[in-house]
Amino acid sequence: MSTWIAVGVTAFGCYAVKLLGxxxxxxFLERPVVRRLAALLPIALLAAxxxxxxxxxxxxxxLDARAAGLAAAGVALLLRAPFLVVVAVAVVVTGAxxxxxx
Numbered sequence: 001m002s003t004w005i006a007v008g009v010t011a012f013g014c015y016a017v018k019l020l021g022x023x024x025x026x027x028f029l030e031r032p033v034v035r036r037l038a039a040l041l042p043i044a045l046l047a048a049x050x051x052x053x054x055x056x057x058x059x060x061x062x063l064d065a066r067a068a069g070l071a072a073a074g075v076a077l078l079l080r081a082p083f084l085v086v087v088a089v090a091v092v093v094t095g096a097x098x099x100x101x102x
Contacts, residue, residue, distance in 0.1 A: 050070070054066045054067055054069075054070045055067065065097035065098045065101065068097050069091065069094030069097070070090060071093075072093035073087070073090035075089075076089040
């Protein structure tokens with residue numbers, strides 16, 4: 001039963017945040033600083049999620065094949081490879097290292 005309460009509270013919270021966002025005046029959203037922050041926020045969140053999934057393992061930090069895959073993806077990005085190639089490079093490097101190290 002507590003799970004359904006958590007789902008209900010979360011749904012209400014999401015609706016409240018959406019309603020709060022709709023009540024922000026348009027003049028505030030047109031400011032250059034706000035527009036720039038809104039453009040950078042998804043990138044920052046994606047970078048944080050990637051770092052957490054790459055280096056996190058429960059409660060500690062881990063440096064394993066995922067980090068090597070991320071580094072290889074970074075190199076592919078520096079070489080201006082297309083997105084699918086970047087993902088493929090990360091997958092291949094991570095898989096190869098896991099196959100070698102066990």
